[in-house]
Amino acid sequence: MDAIQQHMIDSYRAAQRGELPPPLPGRHDWEVVREARDRRRFDAVIAGRPARGRRRAALRSLFTRSRGAGGSGAPGRSPVGPAGSC
Numbered sequence: 001m002d003a004i005q006q007h008m009i010d011s012y013r014a015a016q017r018g019e020l021p022p023p024l025p026g027r028h029d030w031e032v033v034r035e036a037r038d039r040r041r042f043d044a045v046i047a048g049r050p051a052r053g054r055r056r057a058a059l060r061s062l063f064t065r066s067r068g069a070g071g072s073g074a075p076g077r078s079p080v081g082p083a084g085s086c
């Protein structure tokens with residue numbers, strides 16, 4: 001049973017009991033997403049972490065750490081040697 005069928009059954013049951021029908025499926029989805037985001041920010045503040053920009057800062061630290069980790073030198077350069085030296 002999908003959400004529309006369940007909504008139809010709930011609406012019928014509410015009509016039989018003289019109650020208000022339930023809201024349409026998906027009506028409050030964005031509100032739930034906003035509440036989840038606010039909760040994550042609140043938890044971050046309580047834990048002493050920055051509330052905004054954490055993903056960007058994590059990606060920045062990941063990429064800057066991988067570049068400075070003593071790679072093979074210039075980008076596109078093979079550590080084995082030139083391509084035709086076999």
